Amino acid sequence: xxxxxxxxxxxxxxxxxxxxxxxxxxWLRLVFGLTTLLGSAISFFALSWDIQWHxxxxxxxxxxxxxVLLLSGIVVCGLATLAAVTIETLWIKKNQAHRCFGxxxxxxxxxxxxxx
Numbered sequence: 001x002x003x004x005x006x007x008x009x010x011x012x013x014x015x016x017x018x019x020x021x022x023x024x025x026x027w028l029r030l031v032f033g034l035t036t037l038l039g040s041a042i043s044f045f046a047l048s049w050d051i052q053w054h055x056x057x058x059x060x061x062x063x064x065x066x067x068v069l070l071l072s073g074i075v076v077c078g079l080a081t082l083a084a085v086t087i088e089t090l091w092i093k094k095n096q097a098h099r100c101f102g103x104x105x106x107x108x109x110x111x112x113x114x115x116x
Contacts, residue, residue, distance in 0.1 A: 025087075025088065025091055028084065029088075032080045032083060033084075035076065035080035036076075036077050036080045036081060039073045039074070039075075039078075039080060040077060041073075042072060042076065043070055043073030043077070046066050046067075046069035046070035047070055049066040049069065050067060050070055
């Protein structure tokens, strides 16, 4: 019983409901978090490249390779964050209250505001 409550051994994966389980939401958070981290790494590399480019070349146009790579990293971060917020917002609207650690939880916004 304790393993089931604490999330051990397939506690959340055998759900029969049509809404995403907490396990799938946590998986999505991991995927979108890693995608955002990848976009940040791309932007960090591109920023370093852009600084070197300006040191050696001087002023340049907008769509040089370092700028395109920098903007691509920003877009990856933005789209991953937008998708994560949208999916979690839709999930929490479908599941107005769910059980977490044996207690019934309110909406995420209400919980963040501190109202019970």
